[in-house]
Amino acid sequence: MNKSNFKELKVWQKSMELVVAVYALLKYLPKEEMYGLSDQIRRSVVSIPSNIAEGHGRETDKEFIRFLTISRGSVFELETQLEICFRLGYLTPPQFNEPVEKIKEVRKMLNGLIAYRERQDKF
Numbered sequence: 001m002n003k004s005n006f007k008e009l010k011v012w013q014k015s016m017e018l019v020v021a022v023y024a025l026l027k028y029l030p031k032e033e034m035y036g037l038s039d040q041i042r043r044s045v046v047s048i049p050s051n052i053a054e055g056h057g058r059e060t061d062k063e064f065i066r067f068l069t070i071s072r073g074s075v076f077e078l079e080t081q082l083e084i085c086f087r088l089g090y091l092t093p094p095q096f097n098e099p100v101e102k103i104k105e106v107r108k109m110l111n112g113l114i115a116y117r118e119r120q121d122k123f
Contacts, residue, residue, distance in 0.1 A: 006056035011109040
């Protein structure tokens with residue numbers, strides 16, 4: 001496995017941008033959600049770049065792929081949590097749509113990297 005710096009991975013960079021965008025959004029949630037949805041959302045969004053970084057530091061492509069899939073799961077979890085916020089009326093359509101577009105981009109990038117690494121792992 002190529003041990004370049006994980007910070008050079010575009011998907012890690014994009015996921016860090018997503019973290020910043022989502023944290024900025026949390027100020028719109030009601031105070032009573034501070035330990036509910038807000039906390040859950042924070043954990044999900046932080047998990048995305050964290051698992052990319054952790055997986056990159058592992059010994060094999062197989063392990064890296066496993067952490068990338070965990071990261072992808074966190075992407076789906078985050079999207080669901082933001083959808084809940086939107087349906088509860090905590091977020092306006094523009095507030096909701098911006099991070100969802102970033103989520104879609106990160107998900108596509110993760111899917112591509114997983115597919116690439118799976119092909120590499122077979123050789």
